[in-house]
């Protein structure tokens with residue numbers, strides 16, 4: 001970023017499009033040749049900024065995009081006019097004409113919903129049928145693939161639905177525990193059986209998809225025509241994965257802020273609300289212009305580290321709405337207002353990941369990046385340009 005621009009910002013998220021390119025290439029290298037890459041860009045591309053991310057992905061040859069709702073779908077349609085856009089979540093059936101007009105594919109979760117879409121549509125709505133094979137969230141839920149396929153068959157008679165695929169979502173694909181792996185196998189067998197049974201009974205569909213990031217990395221399956229890839233594209237670990245997955249990912253987002261003031265405090269002096277931090281000895285403290293209103297969680301108070309001049313420093317005292325304090329006593333270089341602080345990302349030889357922060361307050365990297373708030377500008381960089 002240009003220095004003048006940086007001075008205006010109190011905190012910003014740096015979005016590295018060359019890291020995105022790297023991750024897409026790594027994931028694609030792991031996919032069976034039959035399986036196309038569907039980029040999951042819901043929630044403003046996991047907080048990274050959907051416009052820059054979608055445009056870059058399209059440039060990289062990604063044609064499929066998944067979002068959570070119509071609003072997001074229309075945004076992607078404006079960035080990538082010729083892409084295939086898939087809505088994973090609920091769209092009120094009244095919007096069937098809007099879906100068709102914008103050539104958006106809708107996930108259909110029940111017979112009732114299918115009939116409602118049929119009722120409101122003027123022209124055929126493209127859709128994939130969502131089967132709940134064990135996630136317990138949305139979808140057709142039956143005990144056996146036979147029962148399920150039998151229930152789906154009549155939907156092919158609805159002339160305002162253009163059914164092009166079936167799909168499901170895994171609950172524990174990120175786990176290598178034997179029971180969890182068996183659970184995922186069962187989910188996978190179930191959806192594949194439905195796909196095959198529909199074909200046998202004269203209702204073939206083109207697409208079959210079930211892999212998320214974890215499954216794409218740990219158990220790529222050539223039966224899938226599409227893989228729905230989210231978190232690893234952004235360079236973070238799938239949900240609960242305890243051991244780092246063995247592919248070289250690069251985090252796309254870094255979060256940076258600046259020092260506003262530096263001071264020295266004496267032994268026994270306290271820092272911030274609640275006086276949670278009491279200096280054990282004279283300390284040098286830097287105030288930084290980022291807080292929980294930016295999405296830097298208050299649960300990180302007195303626990304997380306940030307990087308200043310290539311050195312890790314502890315966040316001391318409570319994180320405030322717009323500011324926090326760092327113990328910079330051990331940073332040997334001179335610190336001035338305006339110096340850049342890396343909340344997560346790389347500075348010199350030190351790296352803090354969103355996953356590291358997530359583990360401190362018992363969540364997942366997904367929530368950290370999605371939680372970076374709207375007032376934090378997204379600043380794209382592209383090392384390849």
Ligand SMILES: *Cc1c(COP(=O)(O)O)cnc(C)c1O
Nearest residue numbers: 040088169212213228229230231
């Ligand atoms: C969010 C989502 C994904 C992507 O999950 P990752 O773990 O980020 O890869 C895939 N499928 C569905 C249905 C989702 O909701």
